[in-house]
Amino acid sequence: MPRPDVPATAPPRTKDARSEVAADIAADIEVTDRELLLGLTGPNGSRLALIERLCGVQAGLRGQVVHLQGLDEDVWLAQRAISELIDVLRGGTTLTDRDIEASVRILREHPEVKLVDVFAPLAVTAATGKQIAPRGIAQRFYVQAIQSHDLVFGVGPAGTGKTYLAMAMAVAALNAQRVKRIVLTRPAVEAGERLGFLPGDMTQKVDPYLRPLYDALHDMLPAQRVYGLIERGTIEIAPLAFMRGRTLHDSVVVLDEAQNTTVGQMRMFLTRLGERSKAIITGDVTQVDLPYGARSGLADAVDLLHGIEGISICTFSPGDVVRHPLVQRIVEAYETRDAEFHADGHDDGGARVDSSGRGPRGRR
Secondary structure, X not given: OOOOOOOOOOOOOOHHHHHHHXXXXXXXXXXXXXXXXXXXXXXXXXXXXXXXXXXXXXXEEEOXXXXXXXXXXXXXXXXXXXXXXXXXXXXXXXXXXXXXXXXXXXXXXXXXXXXXXXXXOOOEEOOOOOEEOOOOHHHHHHHHHHHHOOEEEEEOOOOOOHHHHHHHHHHHHHHOOOOOEEEEEEOOOOOOOOOOOOOOOHHHHHHHHHHHHHHHHHOOXXXXXXXXXXXXXXXXXXXXXXXXXXXXOOEEEEEOOHHHOEHHHHHHHHOOEOOOOEEEEEEOOOOOOOOOOOEEHHHHHHHHHOOOOOEEEEEOOHHHOOOOHHHHHHHHHHHHHHHHHHHHOOOOOOOOOOOOOEOOOOOO
Protein backbone atom coordinates (compact mmCIF):
# COMPACT_ATOMS: atom_id res chain seq x y z
CA MET A 1 0.00 0.00 0.00
CA PRO A 2 1.46 3.39 -0.91
CA ARG A 3 2.15 5.20 2.34
CA PRO A 4 1.45 8.95 2.48
CA ASP A 5 4.35 11.27 3.10
CA VAL A 6 3.61 12.11 6.74
CA PRO A 7 6.15 14.18 8.69
CA ALA A 8 7.40 12.84 12.02
CA THR A 9 6.20 15.90 13.88
CA ALA A 10 3.73 18.66 13.19
CA PRO A 11 5.16 22.06 12.23
CA PRO A 12 5.27 24.24 15.36
CA ARG A 13 2.62 26.89 15.20
CA THR A 14 0.92 29.21 17.63
CA LYS A 15 -2.82 29.74 17.61
CA ASP A 16 -2.42 33.24 16.16
CA ALA A 17 -0.03 32.01 13.48
CA ARG A 18 -2.37 29.18 12.62
CA SER A 19 -5.28 31.53 11.99
CA GLU A 20 -3.08 33.63 9.69
CA VAL A 21 -1.48 30.93 7.54
CA ALA A 22 -3.80 27.91 7.75
CA ALA A 23 -5.25 26.97 4.40
CA ASP A 24 -7.95 24.58 3.25
CA ILE A 25 -6.22 21.59 1.67
CA ALA A 26 -7.07 18.06 0.53
CA ALA A 27 -5.27 14.74 0.84
CA ASP A 28 -5.93 11.19 -0.38
CA ILE A 29 -4.85 7.94 1.26
CA GLU A 30 -5.21 4.76 -0.78
CA VAL A 31 -5.85 1.50 1.13
CA THR A 32 -5.71 -1.43 -1.28
CA ASP A 33 -6.28 -4.14 1.34
CA ARG A 34 -10.07 -4.40 1.82
CA GLU A 35 -9.77 -6.02 5.26
CA LEU A 36 -7.53 -3.20 6.50
CA LEU A 37 -9.87 -0.66 5.00
CA LEU A 38 -12.87 -2.15 6.81
CA GLY A 39 -10.96 -2.29 10.09
CA LEU A 40 -10.06 1.38 9.70
CA THR A 41 -13.38 2.79 8.53
CA GLY A 42 -15.69 0.50 10.52
CA PRO A 43 -19.20 -0.67 9.65
CA ASN A 44 -20.93 1.86 7.38
CA GLY A 45 -17.95 4.19 7.73
CA SER A 46 -18.65 4.85 11.45
CA ARG A 47 -14.97 5.02 12.42
CA LEU A 48 -14.15 7.29 9.53
CA ALA A 49 -16.88 9.61 10.80
CA LEU A 50 -15.26 9.41 14.25
CA ILE A 51 -11.85 10.41 12.84
CA GLU A 52 -13.59 13.19 10.93
CA ARG A 53 -15.08 14.57 14.15
CA LEU A 54 -11.95 14.13 16.27
CA CYS A 55 -9.64 15.82 13.77
CA GLY A 56 -12.03 18.50 12.56
CA VAL A 57 -11.85 17.53 8.89
CA GLN A 58 -14.21 16.34 6.19
CA ALA A 59 -13.57 12.68 5.40
CA GLY A 60 -15.07 10.51 2.70
CA LEU A 61 -14.44 7.13 1.11
CA ARG A 62 -14.21 6.81 -2.66
CA GLY A 63 -13.63 3.18 -3.50
CA GLN A 64 -10.33 2.35 -1.81
CA VAL A 65 -9.29 5.96 -1.28
CA VAL A 66 -9.88 7.95 1.90
CA HIS A 67 -10.32 11.60 0.95
CA LEU A 68 -9.60 14.30 3.55
CA GLN A 69 -10.27 18.01 3.37
CA GLY A 70 -9.86 20.81 5.89
CA LEU A 71 -7.29 23.15 7.43
CA ASP A 72 -3.74 22.00 6.85
CA GLU A 73 -2.96 21.12 10.49
CA ASP A 74 -6.22 19.18 10.86
CA VAL A 75 -5.64 17.28 7.61
CA TRP A 76 -2.07 16.55 8.70
CA LEU A 77 -3.34 15.08 11.98
CA ALA A 78 -6.02 12.96 10.29
CA GLN A 79 -3.60 11.80 7.60
CA ARG A 80 -1.01 10.73 10.14
CA ALA A 81 -3.61 9.07 12.39
CA ILE A 82 -5.02 7.02 9.50
CA SER A 83 -1.58 6.03 8.22
CA GLU A 84 -0.36 4.91 11.65
CA LEU A 85 -3.63 3.14 12.54
CA ILE A 86 -3.26 1.13 9.33
CA ASP A 87 0.20 0.05 10.50
CA VAL A 88 -1.33 -0.99 13.83
CA LEU A 89 -4.03 -3.01 12.07
CA ARG A 90 -1.46 -4.63 9.84
CA GLY A 91 0.30 -5.89 12.98
CA GLY A 92 -2.82 -7.85 13.93
CA THR A 93 -4.27 -5.51 16.57
CA THR A 94 -8.04 -5.14 16.68
CA LEU A 95 -9.07 -1.52 17.18
CA THR A 96 -12.03 -0.20 19.10
CA ASP A 97 -13.64 3.22 18.85
CA ARG A 98 -12.08 4.06 22.21
CA ASP A 99 -8.63 3.15 20.82
CA ILE A 100 -9.14 5.53 17.92
CA GLU A 101 -10.23 8.37 20.21
CA ALA A 102 -7.20 7.88 22.44
CA SER A 103 -4.87 7.54 19.43
CA VAL A 104 -5.90 10.89 17.96
CA ARG A 105 -5.59 12.57 21.36
CA ILE A 106 -2.10 11.13 21.89
CA LEU A 107 -0.90 12.15 18.42
CA ARG A 108 -2.23 15.67 18.96
CA GLU A 109 -0.58 16.08 22.38
CA HIS A 110 2.58 14.06 21.65
CA PRO A 111 3.45 14.32 17.93
CA GLU A 112 6.78 12.54 18.50
CA VAL A 113 4.98 9.27 19.38
CA LYS A 114 4.54 6.34 17.00
CA LEU A 115 1.28 4.43 17.46
CA VAL A 116 2.86 1.07 16.59
CA ASP A 117 5.09 1.51 19.63
CA VAL A 118 2.16 2.45 21.86
CA PHE A 119 0.19 -0.64 20.78
CA ALA A 120 3.14 -2.99 21.41
CA PRO A 121 2.33 -5.64 24.04
CA LEU A 122 3.17 -4.50 27.56
CA ALA A 123 2.84 -6.29 30.87
CA VAL A 124 4.15 -5.80 34.37
CA THR A 125 4.62 -8.90 36.52
CA ALA A 126 3.95 -8.43 40.22
CA ALA A 127 5.82 -10.45 42.84
CA THR A 128 2.74 -12.63 43.21
CA GLY A 129 3.11 -13.68 39.57
CA LYS A 130 0.06 -11.63 38.57
CA GLN A 131 0.29 -10.07 35.12
CA ILE A 132 -0.72 -6.41 35.22
CA ALA A 133 -1.37 -5.29 31.66
CA PRO A 134 -2.53 -1.86 30.49
CA ARG A 135 -6.17 -1.76 29.45
CA GLY A 136 -6.52 0.50 26.45
CA ILE A 137 -4.17 2.69 24.48
CA ALA A 138 -4.15 5.57 27.00
CA GLN A 139 -2.85 3.25 29.71
CA ARG A 140 -0.29 1.74 27.34
CA PHE A 141 1.03 5.18 26.48
CA TYR A 142 1.16 6.02 30.20
CA VAL A 143 3.19 2.90 30.99
CA GLN A 144 5.59 3.59 28.12
CA ALA A 145 6.00 7.17 29.29
CA ILE A 146 6.94 5.92 32.77
CA GLN A 147 9.49 3.56 31.24
CA SER A 148 11.14 6.25 29.12
CA HIS A 149 10.88 9.43 31.24
CA ASP A 150 12.13 10.40 34.68
CA LEU A 151 9.16 12.67 35.42
CA VAL A 152 5.63 11.68 34.37
CA PHE A 153 2.28 13.33 35.10
CA GLY A 154 -0.86 11.20 34.89
CA VAL A 155 -3.83 13.58 34.81
CA GLY A 156 -7.46 12.58 34.43
CA PRO A 157 -10.67 11.40 36.07
CA ALA A 158 -11.05 8.73 38.70
CA GLY A 159 -10.99 5.12 37.55
CA THR A 160 -8.49 5.48 34.70
CA GLY A 161 -5.75 3.47 36.42
CA LYS A 162 -3.33 6.35 37.03
CA THR A 163 -2.32 5.40 40.58
CA TYR A 164 -2.57 1.63 40.13
CA LEU A 165 -0.27 1.54 37.10
CA ALA A 166 2.17 3.95 38.74
CA MET A 167 2.37 1.59 41.71
CA ALA A 168 2.79 -1.42 39.41
CA MET A 169 5.68 0.25 37.57
CA ALA A 170 7.31 1.20 40.88
CA VAL A 171 7.09 -2.38 42.17
CA ALA A 172 8.44 -3.73 38.85
CA ALA A 173 11.44 -1.37 39.04
CA LEU A 174 12.15 -2.47 42.62
CA ASN A 175 11.86 -6.17 41.73
CA ALA A 176 14.25 -5.68 38.81
CA GLN A 177 16.69 -3.84 41.15
CA ARG A 178 16.65 -0.74 38.96
CA VAL A 179 15.96 1.28 42.11
CA LYS A 180 16.65 0.69 45.80
CA ARG A 181 13.36 1.94 47.22
CA ILE A 182 9.85 3.15 46.58
CA VAL A 183 8.54 6.35 48.14
CA LEU A 184 4.75 6.79 48.14
CA THR A 185 3.24 10.09 49.19
CA ARG A 186 0.13 12.21 48.99
CA PRO A 187 -1.07 15.44 50.61
CA ALA A 188 -3.06 14.97 53.80
CA VAL A 189 -6.11 16.93 52.66
CA GLU A 190 -9.63 15.92 53.68
CA ALA A 191 -12.16 15.46 50.87
CA GLY A 192 -14.73 17.96 52.07
CA GLU A 193 -15.07 16.34 55.49
CA ARG A 194 -13.64 17.24 58.89
CA LEU A 195 -12.28 14.07 60.47
CA GLY A 196 -11.31 15.87 63.67
CA PHE A 197 -8.72 14.57 66.12
CA LEU A 198 -7.22 11.20 65.26
CA PRO A 199 -5.70 9.07 68.06
CA GLY A 200 -2.36 7.27 67.95
CA ASP A 201 1.19 8.04 66.87
CA MET A 202 2.13 9.88 63.66
CA THR A 203 1.86 6.75 61.50
CA GLN A 204 -1.63 5.99 62.78
CA LYS A 205 -2.71 9.60 62.28
CA VAL A 206 -1.72 9.72 58.59
CA ASP A 207 -2.68 6.14 57.68
CA PRO A 208 -6.29 7.06 56.69
CA TYR A 209 -4.94 9.46 54.06
CA LEU A 210 -2.51 6.87 52.67
CA ARG A 211 -4.83 3.86 52.71
CA PRO A 212 -5.41 3.80 48.90
CA LEU A 213 -1.65 3.40 48.41
CA TYR A 214 -1.56 0.48 50.83
CA ASP A 215 -4.49 -1.13 49.01
CA ALA A 216 -2.71 -1.00 45.65
CA LEU A 217 0.53 -2.26 47.21
CA HIS A 218 -1.16 -5.29 48.78
CA ASP A 219 -2.63 -6.16 45.38
CA MET A 220 0.88 -6.51 43.93
CA LEU A 221 2.95 -7.98 46.76
CA PRO A 222 2.31 -10.62 49.45
CA ALA A 223 1.27 -9.03 52.73
CA GLN A 224 4.28 -10.29 54.67
CA ARG A 225 6.69 -8.92 52.09
CA VAL A 226 4.93 -5.54 52.16
CA TYR A 227 5.35 -5.33 55.94
CA GLY A 228 8.99 -6.41 55.70
CA LEU A 229 9.83 -3.86 53.00
CA ILE A 230 8.13 -1.09 54.97
CA GLU A 231 9.98 -2.05 58.17
CA ARG A 232 13.34 -1.95 56.36
CA GLY A 233 12.50 1.38 54.72
CA THR A 234 12.64 -0.09 51.21
CA ILE A 235 9.05 1.08 50.81
CA GLU A 236 8.24 4.36 52.49
CA ILE A 237 4.70 5.71 52.72
CA ALA A 238 4.44 9.22 54.10
CA PRO A 239 2.43 12.44 53.78
CA LEU A 240 3.83 15.07 51.44
CA ALA A 241 4.90 17.37 54.29
CA PHE A 242 7.57 14.79 55.21
CA MET A 243 9.36 15.30 51.87
CA ARG A 244 10.69 18.78 52.64
CA GLY A 245 14.47 19.04 52.88
CA ARG A 246 15.13 15.59 51.41
CA THR A 247 16.90 14.41 48.25
CA LEU A 248 15.67 11.06 46.96
CA HIS A 249 18.27 8.99 45.11
CA ASP A 250 17.78 5.56 43.46
CA SER A 251 14.03 5.74 44.02
CA VAL A 252 10.67 5.64 42.33
CA VAL A 253 8.60 8.36 43.95
CA VAL A 254 4.82 8.34 43.46
CA LEU A 255 2.82 11.44 44.39
CA ASP A 256 -0.88 10.61 44.45
CA GLU A 257 -3.85 13.03 44.63
CA ALA A 258 -1.51 15.77 43.43
CA GLN A 259 -4.41 18.11 42.63
CA ASN A 260 -4.54 18.79 46.37
CA THR A 261 -1.00 20.15 46.51
CA THR A 262 -0.46 23.89 46.63
CA VAL A 263 1.87 25.52 44.12
CA GLY A 264 4.55 25.72 46.79
CA GLN A 265 4.18 22.08 47.78
CA MET A 266 4.44 20.92 44.17
CA ARG A 267 7.57 23.01 43.64
CA MET A 268 9.06 21.53 46.81
CA PHE A 269 8.24 17.97 45.70
CA LEU A 270 9.62 18.35 42.18
CA THR A 271 12.97 19.51 43.54
CA ARG A 272 13.35 16.40 45.75
CA LEU A 273 14.31 14.19 42.78
CA GLY A 274 17.86 12.86 43.03
CA GLU A 275 20.15 10.79 40.83
CA ARG A 276 18.82 7.61 39.19
CA SER A 277 15.32 8.42 40.40
CA LYS A 278 11.93 8.64 38.75
CA ALA A 279 8.83 10.58 39.85
CA ILE A 280 5.25 9.76 38.88
CA ILE A 281 2.61 12.36 39.75
CA THR A 282 -1.09 11.52 39.51
CA GLY A 283 -4.23 13.53 40.06
CA ASP A 284 -7.49 14.96 38.75
CA VAL A 285 -7.81 18.74 38.55
CA THR A 286 -11.60 18.46 38.65
CA GLN A 287 -11.48 17.10 42.21
CA VAL A 288 -9.61 19.77 44.14
CA ASP A 289 -10.17 19.84 47.91
CA LEU A 290 -8.07 22.92 48.60
CA PRO A 291 -9.58 26.02 50.24
CA TYR A 292 -11.47 28.36 47.93
CA GLY A 293 -9.19 30.42 45.70
CA ALA A 294 -6.09 28.23 46.20
CA ARG A 295 -4.44 27.24 42.94
CA SER A 296 -3.81 23.54 42.45
CA GLY A 297 -0.12 22.73 42.27
CA LEU A 298 -0.88 19.98 39.74
CA ALA A 299 -2.64 22.32 37.32
CA ASP A 300 0.11 24.90 37.74
CA ALA A 301 2.88 22.36 37.08
CA VAL A 302 1.18 20.92 34.00
CA ASP A 303 0.82 24.42 32.53
CA LEU A 304 4.39 25.40 33.41
CA LEU A 305 6.28 22.23 32.49
CA HIS A 306 4.45 21.24 29.31
CA GLY A 307 6.89 20.62 26.48
CA ILE A 308 10.05 20.33 28.60
CA GLU A 309 12.33 17.52 27.44
CA GLY A 310 12.39 14.56 29.80
CA ILE A 311 8.90 15.27 31.15
CA SER A 312 5.81 13.46 29.89
CA ILE A 313 2.27 14.65 30.62
CA CYS A 314 -0.30 11.90 30.01
CA THR A 315 -3.95 12.94 30.02
CA PHE A 316 -6.90 10.60 30.43
CA SER A 317 -10.50 11.24 29.41
CA PRO A 318 -13.79 9.82 30.76
CA GLY A 319 -13.61 7.32 27.90
CA ASP A 320 -10.49 5.81 29.51
CA VAL A 321 -12.27 4.84 32.76
CA VAL A 322 -11.75 1.13 33.50
CA ARG A 323 -13.82 0.75 36.67
CA HIS A 324 -17.51 -0.18 36.73
CA PRO A 325 -19.21 1.11 33.52
CA LEU A 326 -21.34 3.41 35.68
CA VAL A 327 -18.21 5.32 36.74
CA GLN A 328 -17.62 6.47 33.17
CA ARG A 329 -21.22 7.62 32.82
CA ILE A 330 -21.06 9.44 36.15
CA VAL A 331 -17.84 11.25 35.19
CA GLU A 332 -19.32 12.24 31.82
CA ALA A 333 -22.53 13.49 33.44
CA TYR A 334 -20.62 15.73 35.85
CA GLU A 335 -18.36 17.06 33.10
CA THR A 336 -21.33 17.83 30.87
CA ARG A 337 -23.10 19.67 33.68
CA ASP A 338 -19.95 21.64 34.52
CA ALA A 339 -19.41 22.58 30.87
CA GLU A 340 -22.98 23.90 30.67
CA PHE A 341 -22.51 25.97 33.83
CA HIS A 342 -19.26 27.36 32.48
CA ALA A 343 -20.76 28.18 29.08
CA ASP A 344 -23.73 29.98 30.66
CA GLY A 345 -21.58 31.88 33.14
CA HIS A 346 -23.49 30.43 36.08
CA ASP A 347 -22.21 29.58 39.55
CA ASP A 348 -23.10 26.13 40.88
CA GLY A 349 -22.93 27.07 44.51
CA GLY A 350 -19.22 26.58 44.99
CA ALA A 351 -18.93 22.90 44.01
CA ARG A 352 -16.92 23.46 40.85
CA VAL A 353 -13.31 24.17 39.96
CA ASP A 354 -12.26 25.71 36.68
CA SER A 355 -9.75 24.34 34.19
CA SER A 356 -6.90 26.10 35.97
CA GLY A 357 -7.45 23.97 39.04
CA ARG A 358 -8.44 26.98 41.12
CA GLY A 359 -11.67 26.42 42.97
CA PRO A 360 -13.52 25.93 46.22
CA ARG A 361 -13.02 23.22 48.76
CA GLY A 362 -15.20 20.32 47.69
CA ARG A 363 -15.38 17.99 44.75
CA ARG A 364 -16.44 18.93 41.33
